[in-house]
Amino acid sequence: MTLDIAIVGGGIAGLSLATALAQTDREVAIFDARDYFGGRICAFSSNEAEQISFDLGPSWVWPEDQPLLAALLRKHDLPTMEQPCEGANLYQASANAAAQRFVDPSIYAGAYRLRDGLDALVSAMLETLPAARHSKHRLLSLQNRDTHIALEFEVNESAPRTVLAKQVALLLPPRLVAQSLQFDPALSPRILRLMRETPTWMAGHAKVVAHYPTAFWREQGLSGNAFCSYPEATLGEIYDASHSAIKSAALAGFFALSAAQRERLRGELEGRVIAQLTHLFGAPAAEPKRVVIKDWARDTLTATPQDWQIPAAHPVYGNRYLRLAHWEDKLYFGGSETAQRFGGYLEGALQSAQTVYRQMQL
Numbered sequence: 001m002t003l004d005i006a007i008v009g010g011g012i013a014g015l016s017l018a019t020a021l022a023q024t025d026r027e028v029a030i031f032d033a034r035d036y037f038g039g040r041i042c043a044f045s046s047n048e049a050e051q052i053s054f055d056l057g058p059s060w061v062w063p064e065d066q067p068l069l070a071a072l073l074r075k076h077d078l079p080t081m082e083q084p085c086e087g088a089n090l091y092q093a094s095a096n097a098a099a100q101r102f103v104d105p106s107i108y109a110g111a112y113r114l115r116d117g118l119d120a121l122v123s124a125m126l127e128t129l130p131a132a133r134h135s136k137h138r139l140l141s142l143q144n145r146d147t148h149i150a151l152e153f154e155v156n157e158s159a160p161r162t163v164l165a166k167q168v169a170l171l172l173p174p175r176l177v178a179q180s181l182q183f184d185p186a187l188s189p190r191i192l193r194l195m196r197e198t199p200t201w202m203a204g205h206a207k208v209v210a211h212y213p214t215a216f217w218r219e220q221g222l223s224g225n226a227f228c229s230y231p232e233a234t235l236g237e238i239y240d241a242s243h244s245a246i247k248s249a250a251l252a253g254f255f256a257l258s259a260a261q262r263e264r265l266r267g268e269l270e271g272r273v274i275a276q277l278t279h280l281f282g283a284p285a286a287e288p289k290r291v292v293i294k295d296w297a298r299d300t301l302t303a304t305p306q307d308w309q310i311p312a313a314h315p316v317y318g319n320r321y322l323r324l325a326h327w328e329d330k331l332y333f334g335g336s337e338t339a340q341r342f343g344g345y346l347e348g349a350l351q352s353a354q355t356v357y358r359q360m361q362l
């Protein structure tokens with residue numbers, strides 16, 4: 001059987017395109033290499049009855065500036081909360097100095113989180129998605145066969161599976177496309193170079209969530225937000241990642257250590273995180289219920305070795321050559337890093353899905 005459309009990449013971009021295409025009479029299927037859908041939207045659940053989930057990938061949305069995301073949250077009726085900012089923030093400039101308190105309620109102004117974590121959005125999208133879904137399908141190669149494309153997937157350890165589709169949309173970070181997929185015939189060297197030069201946003205970073213029985217820092221008049229700029233700092237930015245229920249108290253942090261440093265210190269990272277949180281927030285920080293680290297640089301379905309070098313600023317995305325159709329309008333590229341605006345962000349991912357949908361001239 002030949003599918004009308006195969007979507008590869010089950011992040012928010014792929015899910016959004018699949019949702020739009022499922023409204024048409026086309027036969028659509030979505031494939032992802034992971035054992036879950038959502039891609040960089042990734043969470044862990046506390047193992048308690050209430051199953052509270054904490055974001056290990058993106059957390060923040062800016063609904064006032066991001067119309068597609070705002071509409072999607074409204075559609076699925078997902079409540080948001082402002083990033084908590086009440087109380088004093090901390091800033092530590094030197095390893096030996098005490099952290100300084102400063103009050104700035106606007107430090108995360110406009111940033112909201114989903115009350116139940118961003119994976120609630122993925123669950124809501126999956127619940128209403130009629131398209132066939134195939135997880136644990138890693139695309140290896142694509143072949144142009146004139147009337148259709150043959151896709152070869154690795155599925156667990158069994159023999160590769162071939163899927164035929166009249167049109168294919170790859171909603172993947174461009175660097176991964178250039179590095180990990182074989183095209184027959186090959187894509188032009190110019191496009192491949194452009195894909196390699198397009199950093200995958202946040203792919204070189206790592207995040208940690210420390211789950212606590214209570215938000216003890218609030219009792220000390222602290223917001224839970226802290227910034228550390230000294231060279232030896234393990235974490236550079238820490239924020240209150242609690243949900244509204246008190247049982248879901250958590251601090252989350254972005255590592256200041258480079259991917260190479262994290263690799264060298266892998267066995268020590270959790271201890272260093274707890275020590276830094278304890279230095280900043282006091283003794284109760286030494287007793288988390290659980291600490292989970294997600295190192296995106298080690299995730300080969302997001303990062304390539306090139307992503308270990310973190311760009312100094314938010315990259316300039318939006319090159320229109322990344323959005324061209326190929327193989328006589330059978331092959332399309334999308335994903336947040338291809339978006340004209342908001343590249344790298346969730347909003348960019350949604351925008352890229354919209355662009356591919358329009359390009360398919362449905």
Ligand SMILES: Cc1cc2nc3c(=O)[nH]c(=O)nc-3n(C[C@H](O)[C@H](O)[C@H](O)COP(=O)(O)OP(=O)(O)OC[C@H]3O[C@@H](n4cnc5c(N)ncnc54)[C@H](O)[C@@H]3O)c2cc1C
Pocket residue numbers: 008009010011012013014031032033034037038039040041056057058059060061137138139140171172173176180201202203205206207296301302334335336337344345346347348349
């Ligand atoms: C730590 C971190 C923090 C972030 N914070 C924010 C934030 O606060 N706000 C914000 O707006 N954005 C944030 N982002 C960025 C945001 O996560 C991305 O913009 C968005 O999730 C990208 O969605 P996507 O669908 O384009 O790509 P992805 O989510 O990367 O989806 C691509 C999918 O392709 C799959 N795949 C890869 N290779 C193959 C293959 N060969 N075969 C099959 N499937 C494959 C992957 O498994 C993945 O599921 C953050 C990202 C990270 C990592």
